[in-house]
Amino acid sequence: MTSTYSSLHDNYVSNKRRSTSCVTLVVVLGCLTVLGIVLAIAVLERPPAPKDHETLPEVGCGSDICTDQCxxxxxxxxxxxxxxxxxxxLGISLEKAWKDLLSMATNQVDVSSFYWTLTGEDINVNSSSDIPGREILKELEELPSRNxxxxxxTSVPSVRTNSTDLKILKEKGVQVRKVNFGRLTQGVLHSKFWIVDRKHVFIGxxxxxxxxxxxxxxxxxVVYNCxxxxxxxxxxxxxxxxMGQPNSTLPQPWPAKYDTAINKHxxxxxxxxxxxxxxxxxxxxPSFCPPSRTQDLEAILSIISEAQHYxxxxxxxxxxxxxxxxxQRYWPVIDDAIRTAAFERRVKVRMLISCGRDSDPGxxxxxxxxxxxDSPRQxxxxxxxxxxxxxxxxxxxxxxxxNHNKYMVTDKVAYIGTSNWSGDYYLTTAGVGLVISQHAPHPIWETKALQGQLRAVFDRDWFSEFAVHLADLGHHPDCALSR
Structure with missing residues (x-):
């Protein structure tokens, strides 16, 4: 590992070159006012489709209310x-959520992750705090024996470690593919999600x-029975x-089986x-999204533009x-949207940005x-x-x-994603997000609506001893931005 990773969890090799096949589209996103937000989205030119796409299940429920419990x-x-x-x-603990999903699996488990390091040896560390990771790895190993x-x-390029996790899993019968996003898009596979028995989902x-x-x-x-x-x-x-097959090429367009009936509209x-x-x-x-799939950046900009209060x-x-x-290139797309919301619609913006020992002071x-x-007078x-x-x-x-969180909550929706907020994550890197809009009576909203719970979690963190106003930072040994 080198210092080019600002965090082992998110950043990838910085010596990449922009593909010469990139072109820029200018998309004007309308909002409630006559002013719009001009968005530049880089879209990669797509070669012909590979011939051996596997059959995919159709999405149920159509446009009606779904009968799934979800x-x-x-x-x-x-x-x-x-x-x-x-x-x-507090949310359910990640360890419990993952172990519950593994214990209820009866047919199929599909996992997407940037990299794998579930034991201390993977990074040359001896710590008893790796025990939950070891237990998760063991349970994954045993799944094939349960049929x-x-x-x-996972991604190529990925984080440089000594990890043997995937080798061990392959020996136990787990199918593993490494997707060369560096070759395909000049990015990485940064998505983090699980699908269990084609009805339970974890995204985060x-x-x-x-x-x-x-x-x-x-x-x-985690979404159950959906x-x-x-x-x-x-x-x-x-x-x-x-795309994890040898010599794969990006299709243009993606075959109809990759289309979705579920999107922003x-x-x-x-x-x-x-x-x-x-x-x-x-x-x-964009190059991995058929036209029917709402792109991550499009959703984020839409959520910001539709927020009315906070x-x-x-x-x-x-x-x-x-x-x-x-x-590097200046990429103010999200930044402009935030400023527009605060200035034109007087949306109250609060941003909680992580700072650790490896954060980039830039x-x-x-x-x-x-x-x-910020101007209370205005x-x-x-x-x-x-x-x-x-x-x-x-x-x-x-x-x-x-703090590795990647989410947003407004008076309209909750958004939980897998990407940091910088240009590469939306132009060349694979990520996913879940957008949730909910309605419920007030007492139920606070206890059972995920949107209400997410706001409560944000408030908990915002008012905690661990959150420091930017202007009050001073010198802090655990925050690289203060050095």
């Missing part, structure tokens, strides 16, 4: 030795890494799977526990540039620029805090003790 739960991993107040809102088919897709910030279970603050969502959503996510998985509608929900999945990069964002990294281009001037718009509200996970006596564990 119960949802917030999932979190809180690093060891971090304590919150006794009455604080459960397991498929794994956590890679298949023991540190995600005990040393890194993660957030995701075959329509699971089968739709399976189409994204399958696009990675076929036609969300999946479900009702459970007196909570009505509208859901859809998003994807990136917008809370928690991401590990925020850069209005393309970080891994040589040379992020600081961009955050300061955005925060400088009713413009953009507040930015840095979230610092205390390192304590865990300093021997590299690329840990960091």
């Amino acid at each position: 119960s949802m739960a917030l999932v979190e991993s809180i690093p060891q030795h971090m304590k919150f107040k006794p009455n604080a809102t 459960v088919s397991v498929r794994v897709v 910030s956590a890679n298949m890494d023991w540190r995600a279970l005990t040393q890194v603050k993660e957030l995701g969502v 075959s329509s959503l699971a089968k739709d996510l399976l189409k994204i998985f399958q696009s990675y799977w076929v 036609h969300p999946l509608q479900v009702k459970a526990d007196n909570v009505s929900s509208r859901l859809y999945l998003t994807g990136s990069p 917008m809370d964002v928690a991401v590990m990294e925020y850069f209005p540039i393309t970080r891994f281009d040589k040379p 992020m600081l001037p961009f955050l300061q620029s955005l925060a400088s718009m 009713d413009i509200s953009i507040e930015i805090k840095l979230y610092i996970v205390p390192v304590g006596n865990q300093s021997d564990i590299p690329y840990s003790r960091v």
Whole structure:
């Protein structure tokens, strides 16, 4: 591993070159005012389709309300030795969510992860905090012996480790494919999700890494008994799977079997526990999205433009540039949308940005620029805090003790994704997101609606001792931006 990774969990090789086949489309996104947001989206030229695409299941429910139960739960991993107040809102633990999914699997488990490091040896660390990771690896190993088919897709290029996880899994009968996103799009496969028995789904910030279970603050969502959503996510998985074949080429267009009936304009509608929900999945990069799939960037910009009262964002990294281009390019697409929302519609913006020992100090001037718009006199509200996970006596564990969350919640929707907020993640890198819009009576909203729970989690973190106002940072040994 080298210092070119600002975090083991997210950043990839910076010596990539922009493909000369990229072209730029200018898309004007309308909003409620006469002013629009001009969005530049790089779309890769797509070669002819490969011939051996496998059959995919159709998405059920059509445009009607789905009969699936589709119960949802917030999932979190809180690093060891971090304590919150006794009455604080907490999601299901990541360890429990993953183990529950593995125990209920009867037929098929498909996993997408940027990289695999489920044991301490994978990164030359001896720590008892890797025990949950070892247990997850063991349970995955045993699935084929239970006649459960397991498929794994991971990235090339990936993080440099000594990991033997995938070798062990292959020996036990797990099918593994590595997708060369470096060759296909000049990016990486950064998506993190599970699909179990084509009806249960996990999407979130956590890679298949023991540190995600005990040393890194993660957030995701698990959706149970939701075959329509699971089968739709399976189409994204399958696009990675076929591109993991030797000499694969990106199809243009993607065959109709990869199309989706679920998107921003036609969300999946479900009702459970007196909570009505509208859901859809998003994807990136553009070259992996058929026209019917809402792109990740399109969803984020739409969510920002539709917010009326507040917008809370928690991401590990925020850069209005393309970080891994040589040379880097200014990319203010999301930044402009945030400023527009705060200035034109007086949306109250709160942003919780992670700062750890390995964070890139180059992020600081961009955050300061955005925060400088904050002006109570003019009713413009953009507040930015840095979230610092205390390192304590865990300093021997590299690329840990960091807030890895990637989500947004507004007065309209909740969004849980797998990407940091910089240009590369939406132009060349594979990621997914889940957009959730819910309605429920007020008492139920606070206890059973995931949207309400996510806002409570943000408030918990925002007002915690671990969140420091940008202007109050000073010197902090656990935050690289303060050095």
